[in-house]
Amino acid sequence: MSAVVESWFLILAAIAMLLGGANLFMHHSNLIYNQKPGWGYSALTLAGFLVTLVAGLLKLGVPLTPQFPEYAWAGNFEDQPGVIWWLYEYIIKPSTSTMFALLSFFVASAAFRAFRAKSTEAALLLVTALVVLLGRSYAGTILSAPVGDAYSFAALTDFVIMSVINTSGQRAIVIGIALGVAATSLRILLGMDRSYLGADE
Amino acid sequence: MGSSHLEWLSGTVHSSSGNALRSVWRWLNCSLAMMWVLAICSLPLTAISQASETIALQETPGVPSTTQSDVQFESSSDVVTPSAEMATPPANEAADNPLEDTASKLFSEKRFWSLILVLAVCFSVLICTFRARMGAKVYVRPIAGLKAIEEAVGRATEMGRPVLFVPGIMDLNELQTVAGLSVLSSVAKESAAYENNVHVPTARSLVMTAAREVVQAACIEAGKPDVYNDDSVRYITDEQFAYVAEVCGWTQREKPAACFYMGQFFAESLLLAENGNSVGAIQIAGTAESSQLPFFVASCDYTLLGEELFAASAYLSGEPQQLGSLQGQDLGKALAVTLLLVGCLLITLVQFKELGPYPQIAYDVLYHQILGRD
Numbered sequence: 001m002s003a004v005v006e007s008w009f010l011i012l013a014a015i016a017m018l019l020g021g022a023n024l025f026m027h028h029s030n031l032i033y034n035q036k037p038g039w040g041y042s043a044l045t046l047a048g049f050l051v052t053l054v055a056g057l058l059k060l061g062v063p064l065t066p067q068f069p070e071y072a073w074a075g076n077f078e079d080q081p082g083v084i085w086w087l088y089e090y091i092i093k094p095s096t097s098t099m100f101a102l103l104s105f106f107v108a109s110a111a112f113r114a115f116r117a118k119s120t121e122a123a124l125l126l127v128t129a130l131v132v133l134l135g136r137s138y139a140g141t142i143l144s145a146p147v148g149d150a151y152s153f154a155a156l157t158d159f160v161i162m163s164v165i166n167t168s169g170q171r172a173i174v175i176g177i178a179l180g181v182a183a184t185s186l187r188i189l190l191g192m193d194r195s196y197l198g199a200d201e
Numbered sequence: 202m203g204s205s206h207l208e209w210l211s212g213t214v215h216s217s218s219g220n221a222l223r224s225v226w227r228w229l230n231c232s233l234a235m236m237w238v239l240a241i242c243s244l245p246l247t248a249i250s251q252a253s254e255t256i257a258l259q260e261t262p263g264v265p266s267t268t269q270s271d272v273q274f275e276s277s278s279d280v281v282t283p284s285a286e287m288a289t290p291p292a293n294e295a296a297d298n299p300l301e302d303t304a305s306k307l308f309s310e311k312r313f314w315s316l317i318l319v320l321a322v323c324f325s326v327l328i329c330t331f332r333a334r335m336g337a338k339v340y341v342r343p344i345a346g347l348k349a350i351e352e353a354v355g356r357a358t359e360m361g362r363p364v365l366f367v368p369g370i371m372d373l374n375e376l377q378t379v380a381g382l383s384v385l386s387s388v389a390k391e392s393a394a395y396e397n398n399v400h401v402p403t404a405r406s407l408v409m410t411a412a413r414e415v416v417q418a419a420c421i422e423a424g425k426p427d428v429y430n431d432d433s434v435r436y437i438t439d440e441q442f443a444y445v446a447e448v449c450g451w452t453q454r455e456k457p458a459a460c461f462y463m464g465q466f467f468a469e470s471l472l473l474a475e476n477g478n479s480v481g482a483i484q485i486a487g488t489a490e491s492s493q494l495p496f497f498v499a500s501c502d503y504t505l506l507g508e509e510l511f512a513a514s515a516y517l518s519g520e521p522q523q524l525g526s527l528q529g530q531d532l533g534k535a536l537a538v539t540l541l542l543v544g545c546l547l548i549t550l551v552q553f554k555e556l557g558p559y560p561q562i563a564y565d566v567l568y569h570q571i572l573g574r575d
Binding site for chain 2: 009012013016017018019020021023024027030038092095096099100102103106107109110111113114170173174175176177179180181182183184185186187188192193195196197
């Protein structure tokens, strides 16, 4: 049953994809046509969009398959050394990795702000973060060597902070989420909440 | 008939037959009470039944004595057997009766208690909804993040800067996205009232279509239909980090004064929130992804934690029937807390060997059958 619903949703999403593609095309075409600030980026976006679309639809560079050697388009559009494979391997993958790598810098800046002891709660957070940091690094192992493994930062992190405090907090949130999902689903199924459809009445 | 019933449930039809409503309410109340009594009574009864069967098995000549740890629950048919061979029926027995076989496929006995718990929560929500509709007072604690929506949008208008709303990166089949769109309705209404523009970049085409409907309806409801602009709700891309790049770029160029992140987020949560923070925007986030909550808490001014996101639409609508459902949700929480306390008590009692096998059996019933854990 769920597989059938999933299939229908995928069909719907595939049709809606045309809307998305059309929206992207129209929006950037307008920007280029009206020479709005940054229209060069729009041109680049449209070029990328069209190249990928054509390369994918025509399966450019896709090798023949051993099963059907007489049919040029029998291969998978993602097969090596197709154009789509090349685009993915040498453009999308490095770009995605670059964006993801930025996360480490943002984590540092966010942690710097969050761990300032402005209040009692923030001070507690700071101390807990320090213990976890020590528990997860060699510095903690070296510092807690004299007291033994049972009272080390690693043990404190694993058996107290992560297993008890963190897990109990996480589970409380998860129970709340599960109940929230049930109540929201009921509200939607019974038509009490229609705001997501654009109108409350 | 069915649709009218649904309309009546949803409150769009204001029935004049108050007596019928009261009788239905009483009937539902009785059903809920009976279900609670059944759920609570079944626990000790099942435990006693299990205990007596175990003791009987231990006392039966020819049957090897079992220790507490040897007791296995082969199915949730309330039969405790010392070994799998004794509990498992011959393979051809089920095949002989195709009706029984089909029934066993349709109804999983292992999930019986899950059904009871889900029904108890659903009935709680429904009954509290009906009570609220009949005029019962419902107190909902203030949610700071939702109260700050007006302030954030007002500030953005005063500064002459736009509002950014990100409905997560997942599709419309995710409930978090639906909850995010409900909040978008309120944000768009506030923005339209101030004649400000709300920018909604989407990562899914279906979400774009739904968000357009939401924003357009909100503008009409605010009495400012001309504020709506199709270009403000755009499809960017399905690719996670390409979407982030676009939204972060837009944030740096346009410098929105208010940013809302409501929906399902993954690794992009911190990238988006830190970018918003760098341009000095008031940021309000909400997600049920517990792994992303710390990032939002660190970077945003207000964060809706898990269930608060789902409660947002009810809270913002202010309708008694929707607020009533939140009360029903709290009854579900009370049930969860009760089960937790009973579990803690039982696992503590298990340590006292002089109490006999009963605490262990009761704990096993709670853990394996009611909670369905292996």
